[in-house]
Amino acid sequence: MNYLRHIFVLLFVFVSVSALWSQHANVIWNTPSRNSSESMPCGGGDIGMNIWVEEGDILFYLSRSGTFDENNCQLKQGRFRIRLFPSPFKDAKDFRQELKLKDGYVEVSAGGTQIQLWADVYHPVVHVEITNAQPLRTEVSYENWRYKERMIRKGEGQQCSYKWAPPKGAVTTADFVSLSSKRKLPGMTKKENLLLFYHRNPEQTVFDIVVAQQGMENVKSQMMNPLKHLTFGGYLFGDNLEYTGTTDNIYAGTDYRAWNFRSSKVSRKEQFCIVLHTEQTATVEQWEQDLQINLQRIAPQGKISSKIVSQDKKQTRLWWNAFWQRSFIEPIGDTENKNDSDIKEITRNYTLFRYMLGCNAYGSVPTKFNGGLFTFDPCHIDEKQAFTPDYRKWGGGTMTAQNQRLVYWPMLKSGDFDMMPSQFNFYNRMLKNAELRSHVYWQHEGACFCEQIENFGLPNPAEYGFKRPAWFDKGLEYNAWLEYEWDTILEFCQMILETKNYAGADITPYLPLIESSLTFFDEHYRLLASRRGRKALDGDGHLILFPGSACETYKMTNNASSTIAALRTVLETYIKVCNNEKWQKMLETIPPVPLRYIEVKDSLNLQTSTMTPAWKQTISPAKSWERINNIETPQLYPVFPWRIYGVGK
Numbered sequence: 001m002n003y004l005r006h007i008f009v010l011l012f013v014f015v016s017v018s019a020l021w022s023q024h025a026n027v028i029w030n031t032p033s034r035n036s037s038e039s040m041p042c043g044g045g046d047i048g049m050n051i052w053v054e055e056g057d058i059l060f061y062l063s064r065s066g067t068f069d070e071n072n073c074q075l076k077q078g079r080f081r082i083r084l085f086p087s088p089f090k091d092a093k094d095f096r097q098e099l100k101l102k103d104g105y106v107e108v109s110a111g112g113t114q115i116q117l118w119a120d121v122y123h124p125v126v127h128v129e130i131t132n133a134q135p136l137r138t139e140v141s142y143e144n145w146r147y148k149e150r151m152i153r154k155g156e157g158q159q160c161s162y163k164w165a166p167p168k169g170a171v172t173t174a175d176f177v178s179l180s181s182k183r184k185l186p187g188m189t190k191k192e193n194l195l196l197f198y199h200r201n202p203e204q205t206v207f208d209i210v211v212a213q214q215g216m217e218n219v220k221s222q223m224m225n226p227l228k229h230l231t232f233g234g235y236l237f238g239d240n241l242e243y244t245g246t247t248d249n250i251y252a253g254t255d256y257r258a259w260n261f262r263s264s265k266v267s268r269k270e271q272f273c274i275v276l277h278t279e280q281t282a283t284v285e286q287w288e289q290d291l292q293i294n295l296q297r298i299a300p301q302g303k304i305s306s307k308i309v310s311q312d313k314k315q316t317r318l319w320w321n322a323f324w325q326r327s328f329i330e331p332i333g334d335t336e337n338k339n340d341s342d343i344k345e346i347t348r349n350y351t352l353f354r355y356m357l358g359c360n361a362y363g364s365v366p367t368k369f370n371g372g373l374f375t376f377d378p379c380h381i382d383e384k385q386a387f388t389p390d391y392r393k394w395g396g397g398t399m400t401a402q403n404q405r406l407v408y409w410p411m412l413k414s415g416d417f418d419m420m421p422s423q424f425n426f427y428n429r430m431l432k433n434a435e436l437r438s439h440v441y442w443q444h445e446g447a448c449f450c451e452q453i454e455n456f457g458l459p460n461p462a463e464y465g466f467k468r469p470a471w472f473d474k475g476l477e478y479n480a481w482l483e484y485e486w487d488t489i490l491e492f493c494q495m496i497l498e499t500k501n502y503a504g505a506d507i508t509p510y511l512p513l514i515e516s517s518l519t520f521f522d523e524h525y526r527l528l529a530s531r532r533g534r535k536a537l538d539g540d541g542h543l544i545l546f547p548g549s550a551c552e553t554y555k556m557t558n559n560a561s562s563t564i565a566a567l568r569t570v571l572e573t574y575i576k577v578c579n580n581e582k583w584q585k586m587l588e589t590i591p592p593v594p595l596r597y598i599e600v601k602d603s604l605n606l607q608t609s610t611m612t613p614a615w616k617q618t619i620s621p622a623k624s625w626e627r628i629n630n631i632e633t634p635q636l637y638p639v640f641p642w643r644i645y646g647v648g649k
Helices: 002-015 206-213 217-222 284-298 306-325 338-358 401-408 410-414 421-442 489-503 508-532 561-577 581-588
Strands: 027-029 040-044 047-054 057-064 078-085 096-100 105-110 113-119 125-144 176-178 194-200 230-237 241-251 254-263 267-280 398-400 452-454 548-550 554-560 595-601 613-619 622-624
Touching: 040 096, 040 105, 040 113, 040 306, 040 338, 047 096, 047 105, 047 113, 057 267, 113 306, 125 194, 125 241, 125 306, 194 284, 206 217, 217 421, 230 284, 267 284, 284 306, 398 401, 401 410, 401 421, 401 489, 410 489, 421 489, 421 508, 489 508, 489 561, 508 561, 508 581, 548 561, 554 561, 561 581
Parallel strands: 548 554
Antiparallel strands: 027 096, 040 047, 047 057, 057 078, 078 125, 096 105, 105 113, 113 125, 125 254, 125 267, 176 194, 194 230, 230 267, 241 254, 398 452, 554 622, 595 613
């Protein structure tokens, strides 16, 4: 009966069309936090905040999609601190901090004070709205640890493209922070309530170092470079704010400088906003001109327009309301029952994970598997990693495809098709660079995408190998785990095709990506076979996918099952979209998924002592392989994600 109840819970998820979103998954805290590790996520569009209350102050880290510095580290926009006098949050008995999922914002309240923090889904703006029962004074601080040039310390290179091999003297350049704007802002009669902050990448970045390392200098002028002169930051602005000066301090082991503001008078209501902008521009002035346009939209006369903010808030909350209606889980049952409590926890975890994905629904780059927009001070995880809040393992602009795919596959089933283009565009932007790799290294067509890939389409330089033999193929990573691992791009190709099946999406912009990715395997492995012998195909007319790789585990493979399943599935799906003879002929060259027999005990015999060994046919990782380097199970890839095998098949 308990089993049937669980079935009913799952059925309810998919068949209940009339149910309204409930607030069962809202997170409510009745005590302040100890530090940033106890922060609460909040965001929207492409903005993420970590919000917490510590020692009576409200703090939040602010992140935005695509803010990569000259070393390809994803930098935060800074940390913001809000302090009220007298503080209603310090030692408050009625403290409450709540993530209101239905409308996508965080509310902090105590002692008659209520503060709402939210990010505009449609515009790059963060809003802070304060309401007090009694007139209070507000202080706002912008805190920045990049107020000076910072040396990349031992171990800190993991946050950027250099990983464990940063060059001697490598630094994160300083941000620009100033009370004065570089441009005159119409309608603003005073400058003391506007703070400009930004990070601007120099002309020479890690992109240039990687291009030289990997022998791509002859085609450099043709390559997409996403880092040169990339500028990101914004304005902190409030009608009633006045500047009070700077202070220096330390938080979580990292020194910082704070630019401090306070309200010009005590008030029952206070609001301020943070307007952001990210763009590659020839000059800073050009960048700020576009930033200014964003500010003027909500402050057309030099003051924040309550009418415009109210409209933006309404549209943002409508977006979140619709977001929750297209996919949700509602637990039903006696929560005192252990199994039902487990169901409730699962549904909450599902909901909160989906919320954090929704905060980067329209990011310029996909949500990273290693924390997305919501990383915090690393010292709270490992005291040996007393690095800045920008630190995260596995880099910023470096994508690990095996991990990244698992963030985006579920969006097909949750109906979040509008959130998937950021992942598709990530590869589409790099297409030209990946094709140039094939031209330079092997003189054939097709895009070569690797596993540990930079946001400009080349292998991560540390994984590629700074210390590699001169005779080694320039197109290969000198890496025992990653060599010959090129097939993960096919999962993203299939995701693109599935969005057409699931949602009728227009995938026309991505067809060159799919075709080029398929072409690489056809041309590359014909080339390698021709170099070994007279024929490009085997005796059955099939491609010989050697040397290959089944994930990072089975290396120097011949016909890896994961690669074969990928090519076969993508081709079969694509032929339904574009019934071209070329792709039909390529499909005929894809070998069958390799199988093998292994000796197992017959599980149908319950008498374990008398179980008789039997030979069972299973999927083989490959036709053959030279070594095992990891502990993955690529032989199950024909089951997921490729769905060639499965229950009932």
